[in-house]
Amino acid sequence: MYYIIKILNFLIENGIFVYAIAIFLSYVIMAIISGFEMIRYMRKNSFVDYSTIISSPYAPPVTILAPAYNEGNTIVENIRSLLSIHYSDFEVIVINDGSKDDSLDKIIAHYQLEKVDFMVNYIIPTKPVRGIYKSTNKAYSKLLVIDKENGGKADSLNAGINISNKKYFAGIDVDCILEEDALLKMVKPILEDSESRVIATGGVIRIANSCKVKDGKIIEINLPKNLIARFQVLEYTRAFLMGRMAWSRLNGLLLISGAFGVFDREIVLKAGGYDHKTVGEDMELIVRMRRYMIENELKYRIVYIPDPLCWTEVPDNIRVLSRQRNRWTRGTMETLFKHMTLFFNPKYGNLGMLGHPYWFFFEWLAPIIETIGIFYFILVFAIGNADWPFFFLLLGFTYLFAVTYSAWAILFEEFTFARYRQKRDVFRLLLISLIEPLFYHPLNVWFALRGNFHYLIGNISWGKMEKKGFTDKIKK
């Protein structure tokens, strides 16, 4: 026992202290960077008229790719929401990924589809396409439906990329609710950058639980009533407003959420499309696109928009949340280990020296180290040599740091988009931030550990997310 402590002690004195300081500092630095970036963004966009893009010959053509698997009870509603988006040169491709329910029949019936003689060009190999459908109704001329054999989300997106022929495509989850000007806001950075090519833009995901939805549009924004979902509001606000904003500024963004992102089709094709073997296909693609650009010495940027553009339902029970987080962890691990050549590789600039190591140490390793730490502490406690005043002080420090960080995120939200207009919502969020480190954080660590475990034993199952349809809410 003594020697175990000795060895651990040696490690700790040299490494862990630096690690802990680094992780806290990185959060502080990110908060500062994103703060400045946010101020700049808000000022810049305070007098932008997005509608000028619609009528302009400069509007980049965009295909919206929406893969759907067993979404029968919401699909018709969701497609209508997609078709009603404000944009000029766009089409909507819905990919039915071999659903076992009646999704396809419902779409065909509602949108008066018929099969067309489409010659599918498998630029990226995918599962076979059974048929391509277009509407006979001119009102739905922008809609195209692909029926293919089941192959997962990445495979469906690849099929969509093969068939689309516009310069850009937007990958979205079909159950997302897009704000009407979402695409306009997403393509603006592409037009804006004069020095480098913008190969992808990502948007914020907001949480639609407990929001009132009508005709595929959010009509009233509420804080989720469910506690688990409410924790995630805080988590998403923090991650999107404080984390990604800073990474976007550093051009080190490694992840554009699969739920909503616009990509340069040409670069995606050259990078080889989505990898259908991983569960974290969205992150993996971004890393591969970045690698492609760097290896070919092309100037590029990946930009992130802090506007709330895409609303989605998040898991509101622990079981589903556990599966989702498990999948995220595995996706992260797969991507990180697949691209281990990037790790502290100066050739890859910010991606190699900053992005990859950051994810490696602070996203993947953090929950593991934290758990070992807790066990170690229990060991020391059992031996009876704990320095109690210092222990409580440090515990207080971590707790207060988390609370303060969340409070800053709430402040950011308040000063930028302020989507939760009720005064009591702010208090509720602050209250949640007080409980979060004690309840939600340990849960997340536990899920991440399970993800690690499942990765090691090679359990690659799809964490399916059960979603309550928007339709049953409309009926209420």
Add this chain to the structure above:
Amino acid sequence: MYIPLLIFWLLFQNICVAAQESPEFTNHIVRENENVYRISLLYGVPIDSVKRWNNLDAKYKILVGGNLKIRKQLIVSGQSIKIDKPTAETSLVVIPDTTNSLKNIRTIDSLADNSKYNYLPILSEPIVKSKEPYFFEKVLYFYFKTKYVFKTVLLLNLFFILSVIILLIVILFRRIKDGYINIRKSKCLDRYRDFITDWLYETHSPNVPESLLNELKDWVYRDVFTAELLSLHSNLTGDSADKLVKLFHLAGLKKYSIRKAFHSSWYVKAKGFRELAQMKITEESGLIFKYLNSRNDILRIEAQMAWIQLNPNDPLSFFDNPKVYLSEWGLLNSLVSLKKIDAVPDFGRWLSSLNKSVALFAIKMSGVFKQFDNVDRVTNRLDDSDMDIRQAAICALGKMAIPAPCHRLRQLFKTEEIINKSEIIRSLTMMSDSSNIPFFEEVMLNETDISLRILSAKGLVAIDGIADNRLNSLFGEADPVLKAIIIHAKDNRI
């Protein structure tokens, strides 16, 4: 993001310090028949010091097997020693040795055996009688006797608590302030709306009422009024728009716009430029001119937009000598401004501009506005070494859809990259000239890239008549892939 409880780790260092012997102190394990006095003699240190180091009060008890801290520097066996000023130490509790069973633990009265040892020299130490300290003194004492890590963390904790409270207050204050301003704004908004509508559509006195002028000195009211007026103006043209401009001047808002344009913050300045442009205030053109090539993207774009609107005779003069690469977003806005003043200049002037962005813009606009006079010069840019320029030229020629440059495009096809190849086919399709039939056929039959083959098949379909017959005859002897391509191209629902 894991906002971790990682700091647990920080703690270990300190736990481990406790587990080891500290550098300053050595531990004495109390044996049977020992008391503090005896121990103090053993180490040659004053009895009071031992008590102080171990926080023993008047009614202390020590346990057999327990630890007592003895300060190292002071250990001089058997000799009396000089005593330094008592220093502050961290406390250490006497921890019972758990390996001893309970029966072995017995208490030793501290004073009981003193007489036995009274032949030994008794060390004298002045007894300091201290009064009971106040609470804050205790806190301060506790604070100052701790280590610097401890101090830092403590201060950080206090900072966090404070900052959360301050953030809460800031949020609340802002909500209240916003609420207050919104109430004021909503109060006057309807009134101003009515007033402006009256001004537009009804006979009105030629002057703005004095009460309104006074009200507009308040920035809240002024903001509402200006915003309402500008938004209405942007939707109007001709006579009524002019009326609004007149109202703007009469209401004395001009000086505020100019003040904004001279503001040192770029975002206020940009808004000022916008107002100047919309209200046709030409006096400050010099200022706007300075920012036409600004490094700040937003400011430059706003300046250019203002310049276009204020100089309808030669709106794009700043394109002659551009110093920076203009983004598409800026060009898009220039185009919007051009539409506002309803002017389409001859883009031929910038077709051979050395600034790539301006050249791209000119080529693209020649296509969009179908400026057929520029066809030759656009065609010349097909020889450019820059791929983007060539692509823009190909697309522009397609938009113009006159068959003259067909031959040149077909020639270019052989040497181009795949993206430009597909653009060439698209452009040729739009020209729908029968001279392209052999070319389309060639591409459809022999090209390896399927998307190019599909495009050229579509090109054939677009040319009615002969091409259609040709497709039908080809279909008869086609392999399955070609058949699929032809069927695809002919399906007009796609």
